Amino acid sequence: MSDPSGPGDGPLDPSLSAIMSERRQLINLAYRLLGSLADAEDAVQETYARWYAMSPEGREAIESPGAWLTRVAGRVCLDLLGSARARRESYVGEWIPEPLPDRAEWGEVRPAADTADPADRVTLDESVNMAFLVVLEEMTPAERVAFILHDVFCHPFAEVAEIVGRSPAACRQLASSARRRIRAARPQASAPASPAARRSAVVRDFKRAWEAKDIDALIGLLDPEATAIVDGGGLVSAGLRPIAGGARIARYLLGLADKAVDPTILERTVNGQPGLVALQQGVTVTVTAFEITGDRISRIWAVRNPEKLRQWPTEAQP
Numbered sequence: 001m002s003d004p005s006g007p008g009d010g011p012l013d014p015s016l017s018a019i020m021s022e023r024r025q026l027i028n029l030a031y032r033l034l035g036s037l038a039d040a041e042d043a044v045q046e047t048y049a050r051w052y053a054m055s056p057e058g059r060e061a062i063e064s065p066g067a068w069l070t071r072v073a074g075r076v077c078l079d080l081l082g083s084a085r086a087r088r089e090s091y092v093g094e095w096i097p098e099p100l101p102d103r104a105e106w107g108e109v110r111p112a113a114d115t116a117d118p119a120d121r122v123t124l125d126e127s128v129n130m131a132f133l134v135v136l137e138e139m140t141p142a143e144r145v146a147f148i149l150h151d152v153f154c155h156p157f158a159e160v161a162e163i164v165g166r167s168p169a170a171c172r173q174l175a176s177s178a179r180r181r182i183r184a185a186r187p188q189a190s191a192p193a194s195p196a197a198r199r200s201a202v203v204r205d206f207k208r209a210w211e212a213k214d215i216d217a218l219i220g221l222l223d224p225e226a227t228a229i230v231d232g233g234g235l236v237s238a239g240l241r242p243i244a245g246g247a248r249i250a251r252y253l254l255g256l257a258d259k260a261v262d263p264t265i266l267e268r269t270v271n272g273q274p275g276l277v278a279l280q281q282g283v284t285v286t287v288t289a290f291e292i293t294g295d296r297i298s299r300i301w302a303v304r305n306p307e308k309l310r311q312w313p314t315e316a317q318p
Helices: 016-020 023-034 037-053 056-060 065-089 130-137 141-152 157-164 168-185 196-212 215-221 246-259
Strands: 222-231 264-270 273-280 283-293 296-303
Touching (some): 065 157, 141 168, 196 264, 196 273, 264 283
Antiparallel strands (some): 283 296
16 A cells, blocks of 8 residues: 555645654554454555545644544544444354464565565554454444553543544443453463463474374364364355364364365464464465463464465465
8 A cells, every 4th residue: 555645746744754653553553443454554544535635724723643643543443343344244254353474574575465564564462462353353343442442552531432422431331341351251260371482382283283184182282162263255165163172173174284285384473472374385375373271272263365364475485
């Protein structure tokens, strides 16, 4: 996507630098609100289009351009969330948020669709791991916007109210409801989330077992009540419903391994967490994220929809 600029070929808008400095923050916000980097880019583009649709006098009258851009981006995302719900009702199979790569792990490789990696514009912290994004999908649009703006980006409820179109008290209730959803989705205290080093080790062991087609090892790494969701978007083969149970998941994975032609599986960071990337003939075909509790994998999200993999490299590093 091209960077927004002022109309005509004359001198740059004196405020352009300040306005463009907000772009990273807006992409970070929009991705968390929408769960799609493509949609986030569109939302930010629309936000800048509205900025430049104003007269120069109108722009100069805005005391805080950053606050104005955030408010407009929030409203654009709120509208998109409403339409996204309708689109997802007709989506083929399960819908998973778009996974994000860690560019540093891929050296100089660039996605085929864009020479500037949009993942550079998203800070990979806890609020973009796949488990968190999946819970956000269960919230109403208003809950999601209120929660992200207040709890993640620290905007006061008075500002959130202007975006959501409700009172500050109502926005406080929306954020509180969202927090309850987050707490309910987290693993119980008796089985705490594993530290980073342990998560990496479990994913590495899982990769080795999958490559070796060792069903006993796979079952041993999966929680007996684990669930796996595969998103093919109707464009590639994928289970249309969640797969429940460690043994069933292991058999499904071995079936995939038997059908794959000379695959390459790499350990990579997916949304800030240890994950796996499968390539065939140098093209990323599956990105897999995990939730690991204790020493076992409790949830798997595998994105195979090629439209959601455009940010991923098209060839493996040696």
